[in-house]
Amino acid sequence: MFCDTLIFGNLFYKVTRAAFIGGGRDCTVANNIFVDCEPALHIDARAIGWANYHVDTTMKDRLFAMLFQEVRWTDFYPQLLTLWQDEPAVPKGNVVARNISQGSRWNKVRDEARPFIHFEDNLIDQLAETIGGGAPTDLGRPVYTSTPELMKPQSI
Incomplete structure (x- = not known):
């Protein structure tokens, strides 16, 4: 599963599933x-579905092969210490914040993953002519030129 990754400050143009989290966390x-x-965003919960058999085999074997309780791991990835006791198959801790999406479907987040995702301050074009795509993009529209706060550095 795809975990502990930062997708930050990118401009994606005509990219299928530009931000893709395949059942991972954090x-x-x-x-x-x-x-x-x-869509712009895809997040699923594959480890509680079709890929569940990997949790008790591949995931567990690779985690315990890493010596994750040593300082070199705990300093950078403290969440590994309790991962196995915290529903390791569940895609917890994912954050989707301060993104702009225009001209097509914003997200294809699977229903079983949605309760575990924190969405915050995303600016999504929901005009009737662009829901589902098909309309040309106009980045000169006021909605895209009046959001300078999105460019300010913020804590995540």
Whole structure:
């Protein structure tokens, strides 16, 4: 599963599933601009579905092979210490914040993953002519030129 990754400050243009989290946890998708991406964001919960058999085999074997309780790991990844006691198959801790999406479907987040994702301050074009795509992108529209706060450095 795709874990502990930062997707930050990118401009995606016509990219399918530009931000893709395949069932992982502790990922952050922040301060990105998605233009005509179908969909811009994909997050699933594969480890509690079709890929569940990996949890007790591949995931467990690889975690315990890493010596994750040593300081070299705990300093950078303290969440590994309690991962196995905290529903390791569940995609917890993902954050999607301060993104802009225009011209196509914003997200294809699976229902079983949605309760574990923190969405915050995303600016999504929901005009009737662009829901589902098909309309040309106009980055000169006021909604895209009046959001300078998205460019300010912020803690995540």
